[in-house]
Amino acid sequence: MERRATRILLGLWVALVLAFLFVPILLIALYAFNASNVQSWPIRGLSLQWFPATWANGEVRAALWLSIRAGLIATALAVILGTGAAFAVHRYRFPGRDALSFGVVLPIALPGIITGMALNSFFVFWGMQLSFWTIVIGHATFCIVIVYNNVLARLRRVPRSLTEASMDLGAGPWMTFRRVTFPAISTALIAGALLAFALSFDEVIVTTFTAGAQNTLPLWIFGAIRLGQELPEVNVIVLVVLALTAVPVWLAYRVTMDPDGR
Amino acid sequence: MIGAGGRSNRLSALFWRQPMLALAGLALPPVLWLVLIYIAALAVLFVAAFWSVDDFTGEIVRTWTVRNFTELAASPTYRTIALRTIGMAALVTLTDAVLAFPVAYYMARVAGRRLRLVLITLVVLPLWSSYLARVYAWRLILAHDGALNWGLRALGLPAAEIGYTNWAMWIVFSYIWLPFMIMPVYAALERIPPSFFEASQDLGARGGRTLRRVVLPLAMPGLIAGSIFTFSLTLGDYITPVLVGGPGSDFIGNVVYSNVGVANNIPFAAAYATVPLVLMGLYLWLARRLGAFEVL
Incomplete structure (x- = not known):
C-alpha cells in the first residue's frame, strides 16, 4: 500500500485535475444567465432574458431540428452496422476479421480533417451535392465504432454457456437470440445508441466538410462564436446542449453499469 | 403469428x-x-493529392503530377504550419500524460470501489459534453476581461494576456483531450495485480523504483493508447486554432479547410492532408505493435 503522504498528494492532484475539468463548464453555465450582453467576468447580474430570445431565433431552431434529425438517422444506421460488425467479429473467424475491427475504428482514430476532407472529395468525385444526406453518411461512418465497441464488450462478457444451455433446453437459434442473447446485449445496444447520438449531435470538424450550406447546431454555434455575433444566444445554447448531452451519457452509464461496478 | x-x-x-x-x-x-x-x-483523397487545378478555369485536372507536393516542400510557410501542428500535438500529449497518470493511479490503487465509480463518471462526463462549449468557455476565461485576469487581479498579480495565443491553444487542447488519456491509463493500471506491488516491495524496491520498473512499463500500453487520441485529435483539429488561437496559429487543418472551402483547391488540400494521414498511419502501426490496442 502507498504511504499516507503519497496518498494525500495523489488525492490533491486528483482534486486539482477535477477542478481543471469542471470549473470551465460551471463558468460557462453561469454566463447563460448573464444580464448584460457583454461577455466579461464577473457577470453583471443574473437574468433569464436570453432564454426566450434564443428560442425565438428561427435559425437556431432550424439548426437544432437538423441536428436532431441527422443524429437520429445516423444513429439508426450506426446501430445496424455496428451491431452486425460486433456479432461477426465475436462469433466468427474469417479472413479480414482483423481488418474489419481496425476499419471500424479508423474513421475516429484518424484526424478529423482527414475523415472530413476524404468524404468531401469523395462526394465531389461522384458529383454528389452536399446535403442533409451527406451529413448523415459522415456521422454514421464515425458513429459505427461507438455501437460496435459497446456491443462487442458486452458480447465478450456474456458466457457462451448461456446460449448453449438455451439450445440444450430445446430453444432454436432464433428463440435463443430473442430470449437469451438479445436481452443480454440490449442495455449495451441502448448505451451505444445514446452515445452515438451524443457524438453526432456534437460533431463539428467532419460536419464542416460534409454540410454544404446548411447549419447543424454545432456549426451555427461555431459560426456565431467566430464572428462574435449573438453571443448571449450562444451562451444559452451551450448551456442547453451541455445539459442535453449529459442526459444520454448519464443514461448510457446507468444502463451499462452492473452491480459490481464494472 | x-x-x-x-x-x-x-x-x-x-x-x-x-x-x-x-x-x-x-x-x-x-x-x-x-x-x-x-x-x-x-x-480518392490520396489520388486527388496527385491531381491539380487548372489556374484559369478552376476545374480539377485529373492528370498525375507531384506539383502539390513540391510546392508544399518548397514553402517555408507550410513547413512552419506543419511543424507547429505536430509540435503542439506532441506537447499536448506529453502534458496530458503528466496530468493523467497520477489521476489514473489514484483511481486504480487508492480509491475505494464507490469513489472509483464516481471518479470514472466525473472523468468521462466532460468527454461527452459539448466540445464547442468547452472551447468557448476557455475563450471567455482567457479573454482580456475574463475570469483568469479577474482572479490574478484579486491576488494582486499582473494580468496575463494569453488569450488568442499559442499558450491558449496549448491549455485548451490539453484540457479537451485529457479524459482520453486518463481512461486508457486507468484501464492499464487497474489490470496490474496487487501482488506485483507486494513482490516488488518484498524484493526490496522502494516506491520510486517500483514505479519506474514495474508500474510504468505496465502502464505503457495505456499511455500509448491515450496518446493516439490526444495526438490524433490535436493533429486533426482546426476549430480550436480558429476560436482561441491568434494570428499566426494556423494548423494543417486550417489550410486544408480554406483550400476546400474558399480557394476550392481540393488537390492541394488533399496533398497537405496526407501529412497527418501518413503520420497517423505510422503511429497507429507502431501503437499496434506495442500492444496499445489491448487496453482500448
Whole structure:
C-alpha cells in the first residue's frame, strides 16, 4: 500500500485535475444567465432574458431540428452496422476479421480533417451535392465504432454457456437470440445508441466538410462564436446542449453499469 | 403469428446450418459501408493529392503530377504550419500524460470501489459534453476581461494576456483531450495485480523504483493508447486554432479547410492532408505493435 503522504498528494492532484475539468463548464453555465450582453467576468447580474430570445431565433431552431434529425438517422444506421460488425467479429473467424475491427475504428482514430476532407472529395468525385444526406453518411461512418465497441464488450462478457444451455433446453437459434442473447446485449445496444447520438449531435470538424450550406447546431454555434455575433444566444445554447448531452451519457452509464461496478 | 414464427424459425435454422450465410448477413453491411464509402473516400483523397487545378478555369485536372507536393516542400510557410501542428500535438500529449497518470493511479490503487465509480463518471462526463462549449468557455476565461485576469487581479498579480495565443491553444487542447488519456491509463493500471506491488516491495524496491520498473512499463500500453487520441485529435483539429488561437496559429487543418472551402483547391488540400494521414498511419502501426490496442 502507498504511504499516507503519497496518498494525500495523489488525492490533491486528483482534486486539482477535477477542478481543471469542471470549473470551465460551471463558468460557462453561469454566463447563460448573464444580464448584460457583454461577455466579461464577473457577470453583471443574473437574468433569464436570453432564454426566450434564443428560442425565438428561427435559425437556431432550424439548426437544432437538423441536428436532431441527422443524429437520429445516423444513429439508426450506426446501430445496424455496428451491431452486425460486433456479432461477426465475436462469433466468427474469417479472413479480414482483423481488418474489419481496425476499419471500424479508423474513421475516429484518424484526424478529423482527414475523415472530413476524404468524404468531401469523395462526394465531389461522384458529383454528389452536399446535403442533409451527406451529413448523415459522415456521422454514421464515425458513429459505427461507438455501437460496435459497446456491443462487442458486452458480447465478450456474456458466457457462451448461456446460449448453449438455451439450445440444450430445446430453444432454436432464433428463440435463443430473442430470449437469451438479445436481452443480454440490449442495455449495451441502448448505451451505444445514446452515445452515438451524443457524438453526432456534437460533431463539428467532419460536419464542416460534409454540410454544404446548411447549419447543424454545432456549426451555427461555431459560426456565431467566430464572428462574435449573438453571443448571449450562444451562451444559452451551450448551456442547453451541455445539459442535453449529459442526459444520454448519464443514461448510457446507468444502463451499462452492473452491480459490481464494472 | 404461428406462420411468422415458423418462417423465422426456418430462416434461423438455415443460418444455423449455413454459418457463412449468417456471417455474410452480419459482416457485409458494415464491410460494404466502410469500403465503399470510407476506404473509397480515403483512396480518392490520396489520388486527388496527385491531381491539380487548372489556374484559369478552376476545374480539377485529373492528370498525375507531384506539383502539390513540391510546392508544399518548397514553402517555408507550410513547413512552419506543419511543424507547429505536430509540435503542439506532441506537447499536448506529453502534458496530458503528466496530468493523467497520477489521476489514473489514484483511481486504480487508492480509491475505494464507490469513489472509483464516481471518479470514472466525473472523468468521462466532460468527454461527452459539448466540445464547442468547452472551447468557448476557455475563450471567455482567457479573454482580456475574463475570469483568469479577474482572479490574478484579486491576488494582486499582473494580468496575463494569453488569450488568442499559442499558450491558449496549448491549455485548451490539453484540457479537451485529457479524459482520453486518463481512461486508457486507468484501464492499464487497474489490470496490474496487487501482488506485483507486494513482490516488488518484498524484493526490496522502494516506491520510486517500483514505479519506474514495474508500474510504468505496465502502464505503457495505456499511455500509448491515450496518446493516439490526444495526438490524433490535436493533429486533426482546426476549430480550436480558429476560436482561441491568434494570428499566426494556423494548423494543417486550417489550410486544408480554406483550400476546400474558399480557394476550392481540393488537390492541394488533399496533398497537405496526407501529412497527418501518413503520420497517423505510422503511429497507429507502431501503437499496434506495442500492444496499445489491448487496453482500448
